Amino acid sequence: MRARKKKNTVPRLERVSDYFVPVIPQPSGEIRVEVGCGKGKFITALAKDHPDVTFYALEKIPDVIVMAAEKASREEIGNVKFLLADAKDLTEGTEKTFMGLDENRQPILQDVAHTALCPTGSVSVLYLNFSDPLPNKKHADRRLTHANFLEKYRTILKADGHIEFKTDNKPLFDFSVEQFRECGYEIYDYTEDLHRSDIPNPYHTEYETRFSEMGMPIYSLKAKP
Secondary structure, X not given: OOOOOOOOHHHHHHHOXXXXXXOOOOOOOOEEEEEOOOOOHHHHHHHHHOOOOEEEEEEOOHHHHHHHHHHHHHXXXXXXXXXXXXXXXXXXXXXXXXXXXXXXXXXXXXXXXXXXXXXXXXXXXXXXXXXXXOOOHHHHHHOOOOHHHHHHHHHHEEEEEEEEEEEOXXXXXXXHHHHHHHOOOEEEEEEOOHHHOOOOOOOOOHHHHHHHHOOOOOEEEEEEO
16 A cells, blocks of 8 residues: 655554554464555454454554554554564565675675564464555565465464455456465455455455445455465
8 A cells, every 4th residue: 555654653653552563472362464454444343343353464654554553542442453564574584684885885785584473373364455466577576465475374374274365456366366376275255346246245445445436346365275
């Protein structure tokens, strides 16, 4: 999601700091995760209707996630927490970090390890709603349904866990179906027009509501490893 730069984002984040966690702790009950929560319409509605489930929502844009946390705070929803984080850090790994320039003024890149944001085998449902399609083929490995991410999701999902994926973008949907299949996921509840199907769909994101009102089809599937 793209968003205009907001004023006073830092103090706003501080006011809802109780809704943020640095990592997802080892769960004592069912947990579900949304990657890319936007303004929080979907995750807050879901959390209100499922008070016995703990929800965690990731978003890497501060100006966006603050609106989601403020919504949860206003509505006093206690079973949802937020992580200002990137999906690539859900599992352990390393990333190239710029460390400065050498004597020839060439960049020095060093592999820096990061710990996992989410415990292994802990998530019952992972939601991917209207992810950035990143249409440039050079950026395909950054799409949240690329095989690299699907393998991360496999690690954090419970044995009977699954992914729910929705998008308005047909090329992204086709790409995602191919990636799910190549990674050995079982696809079900597949539809290329969710709002005209008989698949239950009570929770909508801001994007879904907007696109549906414009008459655009919503592509959707569920997948389990």
